[in-house]
Amino acid sequence: MHYFNAMKSHPEVAKVLRDAISHRKVSQAQLHEEAGISQRTLTNVLSGDEDFKMSTLFALADRLGLEMLLVPKGAAQAVSAGAVTKPVVKTRVQKSLERRRASDVPLFERSNP
Numbered sequence: 001m002h003y004f005n006a007m008k009s010h011p012e013v014a015k016v017l018r019d020a021i022s023h024r025k026v027s028q029a030q031l032h033e034e035a036g037i038s039q040r041t042l043t044n045v046l047s048g049d050e051d052f053k054m055s056t057l058f059a060l061a062d063r064l065g066l067e068m069l070l071v072p073k074g075a076a077q078a079v080s081a082g083a084v085t086k087p088v089v090k091t092r093v094q095k096s097l098e099r100r101r102a103s104d105v106p107l108f109e110r111s112n113p
Contacts, residue, residue, distance in 0.1 A: 013057070014048030020064040021046075035059040 007013050021031060032042040037056055044050035045060065061068055090098075 010051065011048030014046050017060055017064065018046055020066055024064060031060070031063055034063045
């Protein structure tokens with residue numbers, strides 16, 4: 001699921017919220033209860049036609065596992081570059097752990113004083 005798109009309107013925010021609801025397979029009834037808002041408020045937010053309070057958006061985003069992110073306009077393209085992938089190059093710690101595991105030496109040996 002990929003939400004890293006610059007949103008500039010209520011309908012765009014509403015679409016992201018509707019997609020998150022669908023992806024998380026949560027009902028609107030459950031969401032409005034968990035977010036502490038009325039069903040009518042949730043319906044209005046999801047329609048994309050109504051203005052809403054920031055606290056409502058924060059509550060919905062939180063319950064849907066989303067974070068709000070404000071970035072300078074020039075940085076928006078970098079944020080929407082795509083999904084984050086795991087690094088291909090292993091760190092020194094990863095390499096060391098792999099060598100220790102391969103040699104069958106316990107990672108943490110106790111030394112008796």
